[in-house]
Amino acid sequence: MMGPNNRTDAVISVGSNIERERHLPEAVRLLRRHRAIDVIDVSRVFESPSVGGGSDAPDFFNAAVRVCTGLEPDDLRDALRHIEGVLGRTRTEDINAPRTIDLDIAYYENVAVKDNGMSIPAPDVLTAPHVAVPVADVAPDWKH
Helix, strand or coil, rough: CCCCCCCCCEEEEEECCHHHHHHHHHHHHHHHCCCCEEEEECCEEEEEECCCCCCCCCCEEEEEEEEEEECHHHHHHHHHHHHHHCCCCCCCCCCCCCCCCCCEEEECCCEEEECCEEEECCCCCCCCCHHHHHHHHHHCCCCC
């Protein structure tokens, strides 16, 4: 899976609709501090309505972070879940619940995975503007 230097390009989708002005940049800061993740580029921040959260749900700030990592997909997902926990993310059965931060692997080089609760590329990377637009901002030449 990894290239000859044991590093892989990936793009992380980032979203927040609880204290979003604080949580989104803090998530990027924590990604930068991770020893096995090198941040290459950060997209502009885009505002979008909550999907499926009802008309009263707060709008999201969304971005994408292009990284180079030595982590395999499962380990990268675990690192993202750890950062979510640090920022107070509580996972509930409501997949559309407001959240302090949401970090997902939008793509991981040329890898396609669909098992163990993980889908790479992210299923909505081509269909959901809140994912597709920030990803295109940091990886305009990426082909799905």
